[in-house]
Amino acid sequence: MKTRFNQIAAITLSSLFFLVGNVNAKETDLGTLNLENNEETLGIEDWMLNDNIWDYKATFTIETETDESLELEAWMTSRKVWKPKRPIHTNPELDRKLAIEKWMIDENIWNK
Numbered sequence: 001m002k003t004r005f006n007q008i009a010a011i012t013l014s015s016l017f018f019l020v021g022n023v024n025a026k027e028t029d030l031g032t033l034n035l036e037n038n039e040e041t042l043g044i045e046d047w048m049l050n051d052n053i054w055d056y057k058a059t060f061t062i063e064t065e066t067d068e069s070l071e072l073e074a075w076m077t078s079r080k081v082w083k084p085k086r087p088i089h090t091n092p093e094l095d096r097k098l099a100i101e102k103w104m105i106d107e108n109i110w111n112k
Contacts, residue, residue, distance in 0.1 A: 047053055075081055103109060
C-alpha cells in the first residue's frame with residue numbers, strides 16, 4: 001500500500017514537472033491590463049458626521065454579570081444523604097420487561 005502510494009506520488013510529481021517545464025511565456029498582452037481608475041469620487045454623507053451614530057459609549061456598554069453567591073447547605077455535606085446505611089439493590093425480576101404497547105404502534109397517534 002505504501003509503495004503504491006509512493007509510486008503514484010512520484011508519477012504525479014514527475015508529470016507535473018514536465019508540464020510546467022514546457023510552458024513558453026515570451027509575450028504579455030498589455031491590452032487587457034486596465035490601469036484607469038473607474039471608481040466614483042467618494043463624498044461625505046450626513047450619517048458619517050452624526051454624533052448619535054458614533055457615540056459608542058452609550059450604545060456599547062460592557063457590564064460584568066456575576067452569579068449569585070453560592071453557599072453550602074447542610075444536606076450537601078450530610079453523610080446520611082451520601083452514604084446510606086444499607087446498599088440499594090434492585091430486583092431484576094420485579095422490573096417489567098420492555099414490551100410493545102398499543103400506543104407505540106397506533107397509526108392515529110403517529111400520523112397526525
